[in-house]
Amino acid sequence: MAEQQLLEKYAELALKTGVNLQKDQALVINSSIEGADFTRIVARKAYELGAKNVHINWTDDELTLLKFEHAPEEVLTNIPSWQVEKHLDFAKDGAALLAIRSTNPDLLKDIDPAKVAKANKASGEAMKEFRQYTMNDRIAWSIISIPTGDWAQKIFPEKSREDAIESLWDSIFKIVRVDKEDPVAAWEKHNQLLHQARTYLNKKAYRALVFKSEGTDIRFELPEGHIWKGGSAETTGGVTFNPNMPTEEVFTVPHKYGVNGKVTAKKPLVYGGNMIDGFSLTFKDGKVVDFEAEKGYDTLKHLLDTDEGASRLGELALVPHASPISQSGLIFYNTLFDENASCHIALGKAYPTNVEGGSDMNEAELDKHGINDSLTHVDFMIGSAELDIDGETADGNLEPVFRQGAWAIDFNE
Amino acid sequence: MAEQQLLEKYAELALKTGVNLQKDQALVINSSIEGADFTRIVARKAYELGAKNVHINWTDDELTLLKFEHAPEEVLTNIPSWQVEKHLDFAKDGAALLAIRSTNPDLLKDIDPAKVAKANKASGEAMKEFRQYTMNDRIAWSIISIPTGDWAQKIFPEKSREDAIESLWDSIFKIVRVDKEDPVAAWEKHNQLLHQARTYLNKKAYRALVFKSEGTDIRFELPEGHIWKGGSAETTGGVTFNPNMPTEEVFTVPHKYGVNGKVTAKKPLVYGGNMIDGFSLTFKDGKVVDFEAEKGYDTLKHLLDTDEGASRLGELALVPHASPISQSGLIFYNTLFDENASCHIALGKAYPTNVEGGSDMNEAELDKHGINDSLTHVDFMIGSAELDIDGETADGNLEPVFRQGAWAIDFNE
Ligand SMILES: [Zn+2]
Ligand SMILES: [Zn+2]
Ligand SMILES: [Zn+2]
Ligand SMILES: [Zn+2]
Structure with a gap:
């Protein structure tokens, strides 16, 4: 596990610079169970920043794999209406959405790609209305990543699981500027540079x-x-x-x-x-x-x-x-x-x-x-x-x- | 963590004797994140026994507490309709329900009891229709327990966290007859004794x-x-x-x-x-x-x-x-x-x-x-x-x- 102080800074950056959480706003977090320690920090900070509600959609790689291995196609392609309603409910209420990604890139490598494609398509179809909220910027949303053991070892195959996780945390902290004294300010400067480029190209x-x-x-x-x-x-x-x-x-x-x-x-x-x-x-x-x-x-x-x-x-x-x-x-x-x-x-x-x-x-x-x-x-x-x-x-x-x-x-x- | 073999036996007992999972039936599990290791074993075994779907409602004590500490009353007493629909959906499909309980008895001790009561009442009202399924035995349901650190240390305050968890596992295994060679058979015998008593009283x-x-x-x-x-x-x-x-x-x-x-x-x-x-x-x-x-x-x-x-x-x-x-x-x-x-x-x-x-x-x-x-x-x-x-x-x-x-x-x- 990474240093507590850096995790706190990362959580704060995700909330302030990522979704720019507002007082009395609800926050929806997508997180894996493996990332629970970090996600709890984010949730606590969100409440401290004035969130009225923090709802977490927990996922688990192991259960996802089990489902793809065992569940019949009609279960994999059936996205129940309550699931769609859940997302829409929060979106209509103006909730912010923070996705904390930490997947294993090889998770479904032994699953028939046709099966995975059908499941993805069904989910894509069911979530069509909800996607309007993110892809049209009707709500604030942000995607960040944290390590899992499997992912870290994929990047650093020569390292022990623990060392690989540590190295991946280090890389992520550097890449998202959490190692800077004031990451929020560093992001403002970074955004200015990107805005310069886009202004030039728009002209x-x-x-x-x-x-x-x-x-x-x-x-x-x-x-x-x-x-x-x-x-x-x-x-x-x-x-x-x-x-x-x-x-x-x-x-x-x-x-x-x-x-x-x-x-x-x-x-x-x-x-x-x-x-x-x-x-x-x-x-x-x-x-x-x-x-x-x-x-x-x-x-x-x-x-x-x-x-x-x-x-x-x-x-x-x-x-x-x-x-x-x-x-x-x-x-x-x-x-x-x-x-x-x-x-x-x-x-x-x-x-x-x-x-x-x-x-x-x-x-x-x-x-x-x-x-x-x-x-x-x-x-x-x-x-x-x-x-x-x-x-x-x-x-x-x-x-x-x-x-x-x-x-x-x-x-x- | 308890011995793998006993965990497997406990999972099997919960599925066979607890909810008596049928082939092609869906299984809903309520579990805390802290209990994920055991819950994953149950999920794997459920699929092996022929479950068509295993859906897990994850909870987390820390997040529950944060919510009670910070969320306003209207959030605590608002049970969204998608949540009700989720439970009803599975019940109408004839799913089995396994609750794996592992709460900290002191979790909400510093929260105003009036607040907790209002939240419980709201949830009770929202779940009224669903409760018909469990309380009238329209679906198969079972409640079992597994240790958490906080709970174990409440029972064994003089022990270290790890030892307390170990001791609580031991007690649970004994009490639910998982330590027996064939727990499923032991439960059949036990049920016969209880049936004798109820037959006597009914007469x-x-x-x-x-x-x-x-x-x-x-x-x-x-x-x-x-x-x-x-x-x-x-x-x-x-x-x-x-x-x-x-x-x-x-x-x-x-x-x-x-x-x-x-x-x-x-x-x-x-x-x-x-x-x-x-x-x-x-x-x-x-x-x-x-x-x-x-x-x-x-x-x-x-x-x-x-x-x-x-x-x-x-x-x-x-x-x-x-x-x-x-x-x-x-x-x-x-x-x-x-x-x-x-x-x-x-x-x-x-x-x-x-x-x-x-x-x-x-x-x-x-x-x-x-x-x-x-x-x-x-x-x-x-x-x-x-x-x-x-x-x-x-x-x-x-x-x-x-x-x-x-x-x-x-x-x-
Ligand atoms: Zn893109
Ligand atoms: Zn892109
Ligand atoms: Zn009772
Ligand atoms: Zn009773």
Whole structure:
């Protein structure tokens, strides 16, 4: 277990900078039982900060695995209405949502990927209404991570379980700036830098971005009125929050029908407890028309088959290869970390907030604007030290955006 | 932690003899996080026995306490409809319910008893429909206990936390016959003995029982058609199950309007995280008209004030003073154990199954038959080595039932 003082600082950061908990607000926490010690600290601090209620949705890896091993498909795909109602109840009451993730990347590796895909799809369908609250920033939400033994040993296979957990805590504390004297202030400064980048890109309003590196040659058209976001976000009610901690990305939405070329992933992707690695996708008019994978081909296939939108893109994110996470030299097998070490794109649903007026558009309008919809949203990493990115201006000129994995722009100019 | 082999046997006993889990049935488990290791064993075994789904309602003492300390009354008394729906959903699907209790008897000792009472009442009201399923044996349910550190140290205050937990495991294993070679068979034999006693009392059909010991002189009228139960029960669907493990009692329902005299409790009662001790109650025509308590007077007052039925009785149970739990010489501060060491009565709701045709009666009919209703049902212990009980026959004769805390009857005659 990590030092008590750092855990307290981390809990406070998650509440203040993460969900920006307000007095008399309810807080919903998703946590594993293995993380109970930390979660209890968060709950106590939340009440101290004036939460009127802290509700915890406990999960347990071992029970999840048992269920996938033994329960019949109709149980795995039946998301009871009380479960949906629970989430909606809290959302309608304006609760903040803190997800404390700590999964084992290999948890479901021996489970038939088709089974996992069906369960994920059922959950995605049932939670459609609730997802509007998070993906349209109607409530404040934040995702953070804490170690489990299995996850830590996946990252540090040569270490003992205890040492691996300790090392992962150290890495996380560093990456989310909990080791700084005043983490909340450090995050404010960090957010300013991300806001500079997104302001620059919003002013440029590129028609498209072109990515080139080994195995990658692809043009992402950007919809008219697309918005670059990154760092802190704001709820429709005006509360500033940080959806992801860590976060190093600025991101927007690629055009649903305007992606052409081939991308190769540069890091493994853990999806639904299964790993996909050494994979590339070929797009035509926004849709995946071909793909290959050295590992997890079936899982990738099931992911792409989730629904119509799962084989189109919903996010395009820029992260310098020299980001603190990248510099740690570690592969985390956890999207929250790995996506913030690398430029990435996401299959599936786009954030409606990434386009002018998107929060108020219905599905048909979003489609017309080139904004993708799906039950799923899965990021994967395509950045590297060799990646070059050009921005295509309205008159067709190309301007350097990234060179050799780093910003080609000096935002202070 | 106790020996793995004994834990496995205990889990198996709870599933086979406790809820008698059927193939393709769902199982709902209520468990504390502190008991996760044991609960995981139960879940694994349940799936191995053919459960189609194991759903766990996790609780955590620390979070419960935090909530009572910080949350406003409207949060504490608001039982959301999804929570009710969750329980009803499983009940309607015929799920079995296993409660693995492991609470700290002093958990809420610093919380205003009025607050606790209001929260309990709200939950009692919200769960009224669901309670029909358990109290009318429409589903199979069972309550068992496992140690927590706080609870174990309350029983063994002179021991280290670890040793206290170890000792409590040992006591529990002994009391629930897990130390026997074949616990399931041992329970069958035990149930036969309890069935002998209840058959005898059912044949006798006493008009009343009269209890006499130090501080106690009271006559309990028994309703016409009252039924003595004890040991295993049967669901309306015909599945044999054991609602409590341990259980040493045979019990019936005293007449709602026919209790007169004074009883003195012989053991402390833990109610809603608070202790009531050294208390006695005076009844007139079934209702508490006077009471005193050396400790927890306010908690007792709030309990009696829960509703109209909380100051009348719903259960009368006979347990020889020489029961295995009593012989352990321990006070468990846990009703499941303490009630099975002593004759006891319960304030509040009666089991409709304790009267001929009761399961099909509505509230008015139950009242007419002298069967009490309430949001609450709280047992407290009135037995001792000095207790004498007489049975009053239809023609007014008195027959010895208990002498000096033991059966005055030889069931094998
Ligand atoms: Zn992203
Ligand atoms: Zn994403
Ligand atoms: Zn009883
Ligand atoms: Zn009882």
